[in-house]
Amino acid sequence: MQAKQLFLTGFFLHISLLLCAQKIETFNLSGYVKDSFGKPIAGATISIQELDLGTTSDVDGSYQFLKLKQAHFSVRVSSVGFHSDTRKINLATNTNTFLDFQLRRDEKSLDEVSVVGKTLNQRKVQEIKQSGYAVNVIDLNTQVDKVADLNQLLRRSPGVTIREDGGMGSDFSFKINGLDAKIFIDAVPMENYGSSMTLNNIPVNLVDRIEVYKGVVPAYLPTDVLGGAVNIITKRRNKQFFDFSYGYGSFNTHQASLIANMRDAKTGLMVKADAFFNHSDNNYMMYSNPKYGINLDGYFKSFVDEETGIVQNQLVKVDKARRFHDAYTSGMGKLEAGFENVKWADRLLFGLGYSENNKQIQMGSNIKSVYGGRWSENKFLTPSIQYRKNGLFLPDLYVDIFASYGDSRTDVRDTAKYIYYWSGIPQSNGTFKDEAYDQIVNKSYIAKTDFSYNLNKEKSQVINLSYNLSTNQQKNFDLMKTEEYREINSRPKRLNKHLINLAWQGQWLDEKLSSVVFFKYYGMDNSYTADERKYDSEGNLIEGDVVKYDNYKDYKSGGLTLRYLLKKDIGIKTSIEKSYKLPSVEQLYGNVVYVLPNIDLKPEEANNVNLGVFYNGYFQDKHFINLDVTTFLRNTNNYIQMVSAGNYYRYSNLDGARLYGIEFDAKYGYKDLFRINVNGSYDKAIVTKLQTDESIDPAASILHKQLPNRPYLYGNVDISIGKNDWLGMGTRIELTYMNQYTHKFYMSWENLASQSTKLYIPNQDVHSAILSYSWKHNKYGISMEARNFTDERLYDNFGLQKAGRAFYTKLRMSIF
Template identity: 30%
Template structure:
């Protein structure tokens, strides 16, 4: 009996320690609580994700660590989250657009451990970051904590990497349909004695993306007429390589952590289509190379007790090349005719070089005024250059644009009533500097409308509050007057399919959230939890991607005023770590609220739903885990998920009759996977089937997504 009590106490302490370290001990995907049941005692500790959900801000948290054995990419996991929608243009490595509560992907900022993800290179995204190094993902909706020093409008995604203090080796490799291969390696080696730590990461992705395009138009054998066929994609190879070495010291008197890091990335991508699949590309390519050097320093009790400091600095040399040097017009069977314009830009031939150096400086000071009262000061500099030259087009003049942002944030956080009431207040100052050097296509890019050099200042502020009535019921609300400065892709284009718009104005929005959440312990290992969030975004100068009707190119433009109201919610059920059920649904109603046009006439699109964006969608998933199947300590997990997205118009509803309008059709996608893990999760094998029923699916207008695919993945985790 004494032994049991001792064991219970030890386990309880261990759980608390785990909680304090932010570990998800059992690693059951999506678990709300980690539960260890003894014969006479049950000790529970909230996972880090759950604690984050219970904060003052509207936030979703996704544990990745336990999913790493099955996930092909991070986008897979995030896309299943309530209020999140990811629209992919094609297969592996394709461009994607992420929205949070209706705000488009570029209103969302991405961070890797608090630093802008761009610092790893413009080619590194959620879709090719090695999954194994990621512990969890925090998704902030609408209101962003000041500590990020960010100008996100719709939200922020912060990817938390594995910070565990034990040495390990993590290796995975996989292969799948459409000639897809993937391998990731990460490790940690550290000496407690010296405090020196090394963390290497290597990742490689390759896919031919030769999935079947259905019902495409090609010429008949004698080239006298068109016929409809199903044909594989033929020019969509994608290769990404990423390597990083982080070295530093931990737990020294002068630093809790001090790390220097170097990373390189290389992305080679053949381009297969323009903004829609009618524009078939057979030769154009894009190559990106990046080198990043960075340093970070963390110290609790910096200079004085109660002052925590975090400093980081990063510089990235980012070079990309877009090759568009043929005048061919391809068909989906790979044949072509000689045309009179280039494949991507539909103009003259170009071999465009882009040099986009990025410097990020970040400093964060957090001072504890008293128990439960903290004051924070954050500064972030984000400076991106954009130098362009063309090795083919002699008429193209070199350009040298600069986009620099300084964001200073001050925050005050308090925890009252024994932690039942948490409040946070913040104010942010945004300084935007744009120096425009380019003058190509001035009427299209707006280069003729802006000053060569301009600096503007914007102010943002907000607050968040959470009150816990009881475990099953808590309420939280947050508000931010936010400013979102256009990112480089929106202002300066992507060098291939996105035109610059240097006259683009920042988005300004008032964001409101009001949510409820809770957990009900039904006993017997049955846990039910829920969260729901109502939101409102009142946006001015909403930045919207439009497909240029000529050339199949895209460009980002300002829409004067857009109001988004909506709700999302999620219900999760877990039974003893065996059965897991979850369902979420999201609805947002985004309307054009500009009553009059610039010319003063009543606007035709007033109160129309914002086009070309999904507005109702839901996800459901079910998983069951068997234990000790075949081998002792093994785990067999069967899971299935389903996603539904309501159809939407490509253009405003007021434009044209319903029967003639272009639409992105409703999607029903079902995926299934089997995971077998043995030797205490050291080894994992998973088989995943995506798009199980092989339905024709579109995220974007006239851009088919892959059909049914199978992926096999092996993972080894030695600790």
């Protein structure tokens, strides 16, 4: 393990030194274009008339001119909706010159914004903002100095709940408004990248922004979930770019990330490399808390019974214990090569990714099941190809095609011969445990096509057709069983999903009204082999056979989104959809690590309704106020929930549930000096149908009762104070305070136990702070973070405790 850490750290440093050691024979001009509030302005035009040169700012507002000749000239920056700015400059030889621009908003021109000349990405963003989707956008270019992973940032978004079993690398569930949500990376399902590429692994430096859709999802994100979807947009620059970061903190936590991008402007040839490395011992302290039913079993103590004289063993409980078998290590490397912005393609990329992780498993589904020798290891390889072209065959036809293959191999082993409790000392009852060795082989295929056609020259009427095929074939091998057993029970379990989405997006009434009408077709094809043989006590076959099952089911749905602008800065949104959530491979077939199979699991279905109002106000180019309020209703059948099953979990259906609630997100900012963000969510989940095997006794019935073991009231407060150029030109120092609150909730049905014996997760009020400092115009950065500095006891699933107080620091270097 140490050898891997040293190798990866050395690799990162070697690349850094090579790039830094290149002799600069000419000089460069670069910088950022931002608004008065410090937000990047993408697509701004930067021109040097004396040299007849021009470029546009990137997604993060950055621009660059390379290999310029020495000269006196003027740099002009302009962007629709902002006042232009021109500055004179005198470049010195053999130096890099930084020149940042901060443009003032031009309220008069905001009504004349045109999409002419904008990049495809910018047009996508504008389409999203002008649509009726309930969506939040998180800009990660302001978060690059934080040690946090994407889990910690996303869970601060209204309506989002992320429940983890422990520290880094732990299993987690992700929901939006209480329902399962799909996660995409650049519009490709995240599971396509392997188990190392998860929300609690991806560093913030690899990502530009995150789009969080609630309920209804755009057509170019083909998905079959009810809660919504998250689209993670990774960093992609049309220039030379290099970014490296390294963080270290509590529990021997290491996090490193690397992005390198090279592009030749003449030929369009582009090479991009991404890599990250994570490690944590996760050896934080656990505490007993009898008030909430949390008791740590420490060890067995032997004593002689005074009455019988017989030696007895007593299980002794301890007040606290340190996790001792929970280390996690993961790494990922991805290389892409191809062409961008050439005549015959906007993008043609060939990619190859490899990831690997090693995870020690400390617990099962609760604190009573403690492991001392159980671990899993995964290796994942995926080649891919992507082609994009705007104006293929027809001037107004846009095509996006993506295909990939994934080969995943997971070994799950338990080599401990003894029983373990929280003392970490092996315990023996006179016998040895049998070694366990399971292997999971999963091969997956994804094919995704997206066609968009503009019906008029104004591009106000667009037809979109997308098709997505995903295939997963899973084999489970129990390597401790006989060959005959393995031959039958390791036969492939296959799940194919087909999703077709046809959408019509329109702008009406001088773009005051925006609408999207869509229709979806879902197809699910699954096959598996079941051993239904029965034997007598002597091993003779009584009845049954090994049977292969093949099933195909299809479903149809549709929906509508509307957005109407009452004024240019205030509007209302609504969206309606009948949707389906097809079971995943893990939910159907289990994963031998912690989830048991349930092949009888049915798809969820729901009628989704969202209604919201939004306001975006700017005053004197100094103050901004953003306010979003959304209400939602989800009437679901066959609601899929995770339930505890001994030391494991199992997914099961609840016949009917109604989820409803309200959420708000309010932001205020003064220039680039002060920002405050407050959001809150309230979502209830009520049982609407009796279970088929449930008693009608009103006292024992769960009808009309709140679903247990799920948070329903939660919120966040973020306050930032910062100052530019305080410690010198090109510097910024910022202090951020963060608070996260989750109201208490019951772990079991509220009416099925006495008040004194009900177990519940207590109120949780988490306080964190980050101090960051950047210099050389954001080329270098350092941050220090105190996470949960009041040492709050944190729990998510079934009383499993997460880490307490922790401290982290991070260094970042960006070269472009």
